[in-house]
Amino acid sequence: MIIANWKCNGSIEMMLSWTDDYVKECDDIHTFDTFVGVAPPSIYFETFSVEISHLNILGGVQDIDYLDGSRTGAISVDMLIDLGCDFSIIGHSERRQIFNEDNNLIRKKLKSLNEKIMTILCIGETKEENDKGITKDVLKNQLEIVNGLDLDTQFTVAYEPVWAIGSGITPKPKDINEIHKYIKDVVQSNSVNNRTPKVLYGGSVTDKNAESFFTEEFVDGALVGGASLDGSSFASIVNIFNGIDK
Ligand code: 13P
Numbered sequence: 001m002i003i004a005n006w007k008c009n010g011s012i013e014m015m016l017s018w019t020d021d022y023v024k025e026c027d028d029i030h031t032f033d034t035f036v037g038v039a040p041p042s043i044y045f046e047t048f049s050v051e052i053s054h055l056n057i058l059g060g061v062q063d064i065d066y067l068d069g070s071r072t073g074a075i076s077v078d079m080l081i082d083l084g085c086d087f088s089i090i091g092h093s094e095r096r097q098i099f100n101e102d103n104n105l106i107r108k109k110l111k112s113l114n115e116k117i118m119t120i121l122c123i124g125e126t127k128e129e130n131d132k133g134i135t136k137d138v139l140k141n142q143l144e145i146v147n148g149l150d151l152d153t154q155f156t157v158a159y160e161p162v163w164a165i166g167s168g169i170t171p172k173p174k175d176i177n178e179i180h181k182y183i184k185d186v187v188q189s190n191s192v193n194n195r196t197p198k199v200l201y202g203g204s205v206t207d208k209n210a211e212s213f214f215t216e217e218f219v220d221g222a223l224v225g226g227a228s229l230d231g232s233s234f235a236s237i238v239n240i241f242n243g244i245d246k
Helices: 012-025 042-051 077-082 093-098 103-113 127-131 135-146 173-190 210-214 231-242
Strands: 002-005 036-039 058-061 087-090 118-123 156-159 198-202 222-224
Touching: 002 087, 002 231, 012 042, 012 231, 036 087, 042 058, 087 103, 103 118, 103 135, 118 135, 127 135, 135 173, 156 173, 173 198, 173 210, 210 222, 210 231, 222 231
Parallel strands: 002 036, 002 222, 036 058, 058 087, 087 118, 118 156, 156 198, 198 222
Antiparallel strands: none
16 A cells, blocks of 8 residues: 655646656556555645546545534545545644644544545654654554544554654664554554554655565555655655565
């Protein structure tokens, strides 16, 4: 599974050239089985959906609100279902840091999406927490979001160390693998139906380093920020993933 998170980037013009570049670079776009998704800014979701309708790409969003009604500026799950949205990212560290989102709110979002729209829950430790050697404790705390929930089959976690996002620095692939195994075990034991999720790695993934992550046993794909803004770089990452026997 390879997911693009465009964050608050892009424009109508960019979307048109993005799909052209993606198609030129991506091998055999109609036959592979990989889940490839792109989450543009919600305002562009519909236009982008039309752009990718002939491609093997699913359209998603970067966040949602958990209720509808008197909530100015919000976009609800039912509205996204109306638009044919295939997945939503929630819990991104930028939402936690810039918009002060906490586990309590993110759990409400997960509950509103569960069994309706596939969810990608982001978790990750800061540099300071990593330096202190408390990464697993931090992740365990963030994963309390799933406690006691019956998780749907497509529920996915993205491990995104905050210090790796946009920095060009990443953990070692073997360390990522160990953390992914840990995440799978925690979710499996905390969810009511003992769901073992797919776990994606995110944080400075490029077409230069992707292979080193994808060959690790418990890395089920990537959540890509900066490198996904270029259609051909993103397609290269998809090609690399498809070239590895998972
Ligand atoms: P970068 O790939 O730009 O480091 O961003 C990762 C990310 O935050 C994806 O959600």
